[in-house]
Amino acid sequence: xxxxxxxxxxxxxxxxxxxxxxxxxxxxxxxxxxxxxxxxxxxxxxxxxxxxxxxxxxxxxxxxxxxxxxxxxxxxxxxxxxxxxxxxxxxxxxxxxxxxxxxxxxxxxxxxxxxxxxxxxxxxxxxxxxx
Amino acid sequence: xxxxxxxxxxxxxxxxxxxxxxxxxxxxxxxxxxxxxxxxxxxxxxxxxxxxxxxxxxxxxxxxxxxxxxxxxxxxxxxxxxxxxxxxxxxxxxxxxxxxxxxxxxxxxxxxxxxxxxxxxxxxxxxxxxx
Numbered sequence: 001x002x003x004x005x006x007x008x009x010x011x012x013x014x015x016x017x018x019x020x021x022x023x024x025x026x027x028x029x030x031x032x033x034x035x036x037x038x039x040x041x042x043x044x045x046x047x048x049x050x051x052x053x054x055x056x057x058x059x060x061x062x063x064x065x066x067x068x069x070x071x072x073x074x075x076x077x078x079x080x081x082x083x084x085x086x087x088x089x090x091x092x093x094x095x096x097x098x099x100x101x102x103x104x105x106x107x108x109x110x111x112x113x114x115x116x117x118x119x120x121x122x123x124x125x126x127x128x129x130x131x
Numbered sequence: 132x133x134x135x136x137x138x139x140x141x142x143x144x145x146x147x148x149x150x151x152x153x154x155x156x157x158x159x160x161x162x163x164x165x166x167x168x169x170x171x172x173x174x175x176x177x178x179x180x181x182x183x184x185x186x187x188x189x190x191x192x193x194x195x196x197x198x199x200x201x202x203x204x205x206x207x208x209x210x211x212x213x214x215x216x217x218x219x220x221x222x223x224x225x226x227x228x229x230x231x232x233x234x235x236x237x238x239x240x241x242x243x244x245x246x247x248x249x250x251x252x253x254x255x256x257x258x259x260x261x262x
Contacts, residue, residue: 044226046251048259059258073230075206075213082206082213084230084242095175097228097244099204099215111215113228115246120177127190128179 013076016083016100019107023060024069032057036106043112056110065089069096080107144207147214147231150238154191155200163188167237174243187241196220200227211238 015034022031032053041050041059050056072084085096094114101109120128146165153162163184172181172190181187203215216227225245232240251259 043251045246045248047248047262048251048255049262050258051260055258059255062255062258064254075208075211075230077206077208080206082215082230084213095244097246099206099213113226113244113246114249115176115228115244116249117176117178118245118247120174120179123195124179124190124193127181127186127193129182131178131180 011105012078012081012102013074015102015105015107016074016076016081017071019100020069020071020083020085026061028057028061031060034107036103036108039106039108039110041110041112043114045114080109142236143209143212143233144205146233146236146238147205147207147212148202150231151200151202151214151216157192159188159192162191165238167234167239170237170239170241172241172243174245176245211240 019031019034022028022034035053035056037053038051039053039056041056042048050059066089068088070086070088072086074084075082080099080101083096083098083100085098087094087096094116097113097115099111100107101111120130150162150165153159153165166184166187168184169182170184170187172187173179181190198218198220201217201219203217205215206213211230211232214227214229214231216229218225218227225247228244228246230242231238232242251261
């Protein structure tokens, strides 16, 4: 990695954190300013895709519920990053996992995942503790 | 980021890729050599935890099915990384998302997520296309 790439990595982390800060603040102008005009947002689990800055800002602005987002972990490199978030809505808490891709310093693609609780498979209780 | 951290970031990506290569090859000695003795593996969705290299190698070695793993994307920095994988078992395909933490050049913690398909919520069809 060159010095130039490492400094891009550092500013990438700042950009990813700002992405979530503007969401939490409902600062939709600030959020939109981080997005490429042709940004693509993909929810793999539902096979949904939103294309373009205007539609994606609206998707977030119209998202129902009094949600609050907290960043749990950010991993960033020059190409973009992965962010692990917690979304709280009242007493409920959800995990969000987000792979972001950058182009020319803007978010050009977001791949989102929303893993939900499930029962552990049988046959591994001898290796595992529950929490 | 210093030069030293960026070179750590580069070797981190190599280590993360080797983690999955040794899994796919069922090279359990090679896999175990990447793990800290007190490695902790956490499946958040089932609230399961596996502690220690021996138990975690066994957890993977005993995992049922003729699974094959392909790395879709790696994001790495000096602290560890995030890996997006595809697991194929016969005709079925699953997504795995993994946050790995390193300590002294070994994997000290793995936070795993297995997001499953779900139906899209109502009220956003005007912004979304399906694929």
